[in-house]
Amino acid sequence: MITWGSRFAVAKKRKGRWTIARRVVQIVVAILFFVPLSAAGWSALGLGFSSPEEPLATPSGFAWWGSLSSSHLFGLDLLDPFAALQVTAAAKSVAFAGLAWALPVLVAYGMVRGRAFCGWACPVNLLCEFVDWLRGKLGIAVRERAVPRKAKVGIAAAVLALSAVCSVPVFELVNPISAVNKAVLFGSFAGVFTLAAIVFAELFWAHRVWCRALCPLGGMYETLGCVGLVSVKIDHDLCVHCGACQAACLCDPEILDDVLSGKAGRVVAGDCMLCGKCVDVCPYSALKIGFALPRHPEL
Numbered sequence: 534m535i536t537w538g539s540r541f542a543v544a545k546k547r548k549g550r551w552t553i554a555r556r557v558v559q560i561v562v563a564i565l566f567f568v569p570l571s572a573a574g575w576s577a578l579g580l581g582f583s584s585p586e587e588p589l590a591t592p593s594g595f596a597w598w599g600s601l602s603s604s605h606l607f608g609l610d611l612l613d614p615f616a617a618l619q620v621t622a623a624a625k626s627v628a629f630a631g632l633a634w635a636l637p638v639l640v641a642y643g644m645v646r647g648r649a650f651c652g653w654a655c656p657v658n659l660l661c662e663f664v665d666w667l668r669g670k671l672g673i674a675v676r677e678r679a680v681p682r683k684a685k686v687g688i689a690a691a692v693l694a695l696s697a698v699c700s701v702p703v704f705e706l707v708n709p710i711s712a713v714n715k716a717v718l719f720g721s722f723a724g725v726f727t728l729a730a731i732v733f734a735e736l737f738w739a740h741r742v743w744c745r746a747l748c749p750l751g752g753m754y755e756t757l758g759c760v761g762l763v764s765v766k767i768d769h770d771l772c773v774h775c776g777a778c779q780a781a782c783l784c785d786p787e788i789l790d791d792v793l794s795g796k797a798g799r800v801v802a803g804d805c806m807l808c809g810k811c812v813d814v815c816p817y818s819a820l821k822i823g824f825a826l827p828r829h830p831e832l
C-alpha cells in the first residue's frame with residue numbers, strides 16, 4: 534500500500550521544469566516590483582528617501598513602477614482588484630477610476646486562471662513554500678487540513694462586508710503583501726506581525742493553511758479561477774494512481790480527486806494555482822498544463 538509518506542518521498546525526488554520556470558518568474562516579478570521602489574526608497578536612484586506617509590514621486594520615464602498592490606506598467610495604471618473592491622465597499626460608492634485600474638489585472642488573470650497570481654507572482658507564496666521546505670527539514674508534523682479550503686471565499690466576502698461597515702478597506706490594514714512592500718521599501722516593521730503569524734501557523738498548525746484556506750485575496754482569485762482558459766489536464770491511460778501529484782499540490786490534494794477518479798479530464802477548481810508541481814512530480818507524465826474551454830471539464 535502506498536502511504537502519504539512514500540507519496541511525499543516520490544514528490545520530493547522529482548523537480549521539474551514548471552517549478553524552475555516558476556522560480557524564474559517569481560524572481561523576475563520581485564525584481565520588477567521591488568527593486569526600483571526599494572532603490573528609490575533607499576535613495577539609490579537619487580530620488581530621496583520617503584516614509585510610508587510620503588508617497589514616492591513616479592519617475593515618468595520608467596516603463597514600470599510600483600508594487601504588486603498598485604503600479605504603473607508600460608503606460609497602464611494597475612490596482613489590486615481586491616483593494617479596489619474594498620475601497621468601493623468602504624466608500625459605499627463605485628470608485629470608477631480604481632475599478633478601471635483593476636480591470637486589466639482581472640482580465641489578465643481571468644483569461645489564464647485567477648490563482649496563477651498566487652502561484653507565479655505573490656511573494657507570500659514564495660515565503661510559504663520556503664516555510665514548507667523548512668518544516669520538512671525540521672521534521673515538524675502538522676495537520677494536512679485544519680480549515681476547509683473554501684473558507685477563504687467566505688473570508689473575502691466578510692472582508693468586503695466589514696469594509697462597508699467600518700468605512701475602511703480592512704484587509705489592507707494587515708495585507709501581508711503590503712507588509713512585504715513596506716519591509717523591503719522602508720525597512721518598516723509595520724505589518725510584520727501578519728507575516729510572523731502566517732509563518733507560525735505554517736510551521737506549527739497546518740500545512741499551507743494561509744494560502745489554502747484563509748487568505749481573502751486568494752479567495753477572490755479562487756472565484757475568478759473558475760473561468761480560466763489554462764488548466765492541468767490528465768491522460769487517464771497513463772495514470773497509475775500513485776498519489777504523488779496530490780502529495781505535491783500547493784493548494785489542496787482534493788482538487789485533483791475528480792481527475793484521478795476519471796470524472797474530469799482537467800482540474801476545474803478555481804483554487805488551482807497552475808504551479809505545475811503535480812505535473813513535475815508525476816512519474817508517468819500523465820499530467821500536463823494546456824488550454825481548455827471553461828465549460829468543458831471533460832476536455
Ligand code: SF4
Nearest residue numbers: 651655658744748751
Ligand atoms: S493565497 Fe494570498 S498570500 Fe497566498 S499566494 Fe495567494 S494572494 Fe498570496
Ligand code: SF4
Nearest residue numbers: 772773775776778815
Ligand atoms: S497523475 Fe501521475 S502523479 Fe498523479 S496519481 Fe496519476 S500517475 Fe500518480
Ligand code: SF4
Nearest residue numbers: 782805806808809811
Ligand atoms: S493541481 Fe497541480 S497545478 Fe494546480 S495547484 Fe495543485 S499542484 Fe499546482
